[in-house]
Amino acid sequence: MATNNYRIHLISNNENLRRKLYNVNYFEEVSMSTSLDEIEEDIAIIDDRIIGVNDLLEDRGKISSRYIFYQVSNDNFKFSTKSILESNEIKLIQPYMTDENIVEYVCSEVIKKYRLTVNKNIVTFFGADSKVGTTQIAQSISERIIDKSYARVCLIFLDGEAGTDYIDINFRNNIDTIKIKLISELATVDEIFDIAEKVKNNLYIIEGTKSILYRKEYQPENISYLLNILSLACDLVVVDAGSCIDRAMPITALTSTNHRYLVTTQQANSLRRYMEKKPILDRLSLDDFQVIVNKHMADGSLLTTYDVAKAYGHPYLSKIEFSKYALQAENDKKALIHYNDKEVNKDFNKLVDIIIEQLNLSKKETPRKRKWFGMQGVG
Template identity: 25%
Template sequence: MEQVQSKYKIEIIESMHSMPPGTVNEIVLIDEKGIELQDLLTQIEGQSDSSIVYVVDDVSNAKQAFASAHGMHIVRANALMSYLEEIHTDIHKQPVLAFWGVLPQLGTTTIALAVANQLALSTGMNVGILGLNLYNPGTSFAHDVTNTLDDVRPLLSLKQLTPTKLRESMQLMSQGVWYLPGPRNPLNAMEYQPEEIAYLISNAKQAFELVIVDVGSILNTAAALQSLVMATLRYVVTKDLLECQERFISQSQYILKSLSINTEEILLIGNQMRQPNHLRDYAKTMNVLPVAAIPSFPELPYYSENEEDKLRLYFAQKKFKQAIEQIVNAFSNEK
């Protein structure tokens, strides 16, 4: 493994006998050519104070699952430098807001765009929105879209994307808000790799003062999982239905837990709520933090279908606007 230059202390492990006991470095790189996957557990004992990174030539689903189960990171060798840059630079602290829905069609795109619009308006921030729901491009709010995630994919694969190129590829939605919709073809959803998504978000953090990722509701893609891992604030969007609660519990047990995401750190947005005043009680059953409740507006999607500025109709609803302002205020206070 090539020597890695960093201002942070790094231990590079290339053989079964090269890891000193009780290493407490900030990051430990382990080369798969020197230590096989089956031998890793023995080697990382006593390294709980370190960040373990297993460096491989190829990432498989099995390797990814094994690493997640044991609290390690797994990175391709050709993406190691960009990975280290991402986790150990100042932009790592820059805010990334992730919105995901417990079920499909719960309005994550609408909420992400509305929050970005309100943040840009109230704070003057430049906000970039990444459509990382790979099963739905989220283009209904964006007219005359010329670029989607598909169009920047080659730049991700070749590591040739720059913050400037990314910004130029995104659509200006309103003053201070840029948007890159998801891919046109959902059949390509499983082809995106974690390091490509990490590279995309890293560039977005350099291009904008704040990044919002629209995750969608299907958490089986690298885009969705990497977005949740890199987010500084995670918002789950749900209805007040038992099936939503059960779905969230399933996600928390089998997905969030493996990503080391604690439900107590997740913020709840109730959307299409039948009883918005029950948000607090609903949050308690999910062990999350309530932020805002948006009532159901069943006729609004029909009215807005042919409108060029759909958000204008949503913001005209007093309770919708109040909920978005609550979300923005919660972020502003956290920041």
């Protein structure tokens, strides 16, 4: 079957959803009704406000569709419902999903080609080692992106640590607060944002795990579930994946996107530690990074930015100059962009502009400076 030749049947009253599905190139026919008769289309989407779960299960034999989706409302969102649907090869559409989210989800489940790009709004920062400044980079970029764009951004720490070293607020919750619901794949978008702190307009931060024991309990599918929800609810998800590759959290954060940024320095130790991890990264097909050279120093005895990138075997993206405020930022629990370091701020602005362009985010217009024309010769 060609990927652009799917037929969909909706049992729903949602004309807006039907119209949005019809506008997807992959779907040549989208029909809609309010009764469960014989369904032979490739994809069936059924609203629980039209067909109850027991009626659906009783008439399951009438549906010969290859893919069946069941949209549940808040009142019917229970673990038992999810389990029963899965045992009948029916995929659950959760109540938090908007019509746009449903279209995205159906495409990601049905179309292999679409699956490869569904998380196009996730960016993951990974460190060559633990001392290159990955957390500072991820946070500074998140804060600067909301200054320069209209994007709703969520910064999440998935390195097996809390990650909030540069945020001077008391986090009431962290990812462990909803661990059970993540593992059972029952966490809703509201519950996920309940554990996030809104630190600025349009910037939400989810603190990572604080438990050495808990970080071992998260499986790739749990983190993938979390990231999928965040990618639907936000314009951009920024992930600090730390520098370890022996945990499900960073591995899933890296495999969930094609936008991977390798943070490193000009130090030889950083390269050595990265090369120790490279065989594992290669086996996971994680051999595609863009290089950010942090703490850069223009010193003839050190590698240039492009030479650093060549040593890692990845293309060079940008650099962040070494800042004399680095220790102060650590003590103040602030991002480096809050200090009057012109070169560092210039570098961050350049890097953020590149990322905004790569992610196709809606950028704020920079106000033009008004020229002042003096009134000469008046007197």
